[in-house]
Amino acid sequence: AQSVTQLDSQVPVFEEAPVELRCNYSSSVSVYLFWYVQYPNQGLQLLLKYLSGSTLVKGINGFEAEFNKSQTSFHLRKPSVHISDTAEYFCAVSDLQGGSEKLVFGKGTKLTVNP
Amino acid sequence: NAGVTQTPKFQVLKTGQSMTLQCAQDMNHEYMSWYRQDPGMGLRLIHYSVGAGITDQGEVPNGYNVSRSTTEDFPLRLLSAAPSQTSVYFCASRSRTGGVTEAFFGQGTRLTVV
Numbered sequence: 001a002q003s004v005t006q007l008d009s010q011v012p013v014f015e016e017a018p019v020e021l022r023c024n025y026s027s028s029v030s031v032y033l034f035w036y037v038q039y040p041n042q043g044l045q046l047l048l049k050y051l052s053g054s055t056l057v058k059g060i061n062g063f064e065a066e067f068n069k070s071q072t073s074f075h076l077r078k079p080s081v082h083i084s085d086t087a088e089y090f091c092a093v094s095d096l097q098g099g100s101e102k103l104v105f106g107k108g109t110k111l112t113v114n115p
Numbered sequence: 116n117a118g119v120t121q122t123p124k125f126q127v128l129k130t131g132q133s134m135t136l137q138c139a140q141d142m143n144h145e146y147m148s149w150y151r152q153d154p155g156m157g158l159r160l161i162h163y164s165v166g167a168g169i170t171d172q173g174e175v176p177n178g179y180n181v182s183r184s185t186t187e188d189f190p191l192r193l194l195s196a197a198p199s200q201t202s203v204y205f206c207a208s209r210s211r212t213g214g215v216t217e218a219f220f221g222q223g224t225r226l227t228v229v
Binding site: 006009034036042043044045046049090102103104105106107108 | 156
């Protein structure tokens with residue numbers, strides 16, 4: 001079964017600094033990757049997704065992620081963060097092996113952007 | 116477009132009480148699922164359904180029941196609430212047509228069992 005590891009539970013950064021949130025998944029032949037964002041007291045919202053094609057994926061709010069099959073990673077990056085980016089970010093993988101179509105989430109990374 | 120609607124938003128239960136968390140989607144999605152979110156644990160899959168009449172267990176199914184009589188609705192039942200079920204519950208739906216698609220989430224139900 002697929003598993004997702006988010007290497008940092010909390011990431012504090014200053015406004016306008018770059019940020020990288022790390023995500024690794026267990027190896028699989030067919031894998032589809034997602035990043036979701038959760039603002040306080042809200043549901044999850046899709047930031048970006050990798051299904052196939054270019055390994056660099058651009059999402060909303062200036063975020064991007066790079067799929068690296070050899071390192072089984074899907075790290076999320078933003079070159080300059082804003083206070084409004086303070087939220088919890090979840091990496092997720094959809095494993096179609098066995099036809100289960102389950103979406104498996106990492107434990108989340110809390111990004112705090114300080115002025 | 117309402118998307119995924121969960122009710123209630125907040126609920127306090129006493130140990131041993133039962134209740135049903137409601138989830139409805141208006142996107143005609145085949146796949147629906149329930150997750151619970153606990154601090155430091157991420158989202159864990161409770162039950163899921165790939166279509167009306169078909170349900171299956173996820174990672175943490177004990178203490179919960181589901182049914183799927185229509186495409187739109189996927190209620191989650193707690194038969195005898197326990198303090199360990201204090202959590203935030205999210206319902207999600209996905210389309211199964213056109214390949215792999217992202218999940219759409221409701222706003223969550225915050226449940227406290229005392």
